[in-house]
Amino acid sequence: MSWSMVMEHLFMVLLAVLFTIALGVPLGVCAYCFKPLRRVVLWSVEILQTIPAMALLGIIMVFLGAGKATVVIGLLLYALMPVVQNTCLGLTEVDPGVREVARGMGMMRFYRLLHVEMPIAIPYIFTGIRIAVVISVGVAVFATFVGGGGIGRAIYQAIRVHDVPTIISSTFTLMLMAIGLDTVMALAEKRLYSRFSPAEK
Template identity: 40%
Template sequence: MDFIIELGRYMADHSSELVSLTIEHILMVLYAIGLALIVGIPLGILAAKVEKLAPLILSLVNILQLIPSIAMLAILLLYFGLGTQTVVIGLFFYSLLPIVRNTYVGVKEVDESVTEAGKGIGMTPLQLLVKIQLPLSIPFLMAGLRVAAVIAVAVATIAPYIGGGGLGRQIVSGINLQNDIYLYAGAIPAAALAIIADLILGLVEKKTKKRFAN
């Protein structure tokens, strides 16, 4: 009980600093997710449209996901140096797999009869993609985005090891100083961010599923 009171007092006294670190954390995640959407959606579409490329594209993003986060950031550190930029690139790589895979699955899962109907009224392949296949794949994409966001929030906590910021600074300070108060003051907001992101994107995912089911 005393620990909780002490933790609450510390977080209240350092609220401005914690808010600043939280905003920094969110921005790193948003930049990485934005890049992953820009790159991942076209890659997912390409994999769905060109079957010969699908195994190569999916294998590459799978390999990126399998590399331990510390190892990934250490490798990127050699090429990009210390700083937030390197963290964002690492988070981008980790966010690619769920977005690419779910875009691929979403486009492939579109009912063939719907596609044939579009062809029947004279739609071009691009029109089929933009007006039918992509809209119908949005629920799958949202599911991928939800997973990517939670992963990015979690991985971003190790950013300070390569010169990045965010809530990881508070966590790393707690580890280095062996101070539970510092550690939990960073870990609790980070966990809350992951839960909030999952809940919000989960609600959006459900709404998109209902919309396209009707």
């Protein structure tokens, strides 16, 4: 395992998560705004989640060939569910009183979404992103089978030559990466929540 592998891994994860946000949040908003669409969208991302990660990457590889693009798209699809679900949930959870006042004071739909509902849903959305990051760190291990590299390659090679210390150190690095990212994001999340959760005085 080399430093470049770690960076490669991290790069794939972060790139995938960026795309997940770019696709997942708008999808979540659509699911919230258009009720008939909601079930279809939520159900679809859930289905994606049930496909085994290896198989998903394999299928994409058939169309796009081996390489980083395949990995990033695979990760993106795989991490979509928490982001879409939490976006939609966060928006539906907005206090009906808040929504009614916003309407009664003359905010039209889009203004309301942008200035009231989205800001209130942000902590939820952030939680979804955090879950997506952790999922991606783990799933990105399979990148090596579709030519993506990363820490997965180190583990795969080590398994073939029974290099137990490398397997352990790679796994440890992965865990550290997941825990590290998760902790940082959890801290940020806590700050987001504490700013306006009505629970505390």
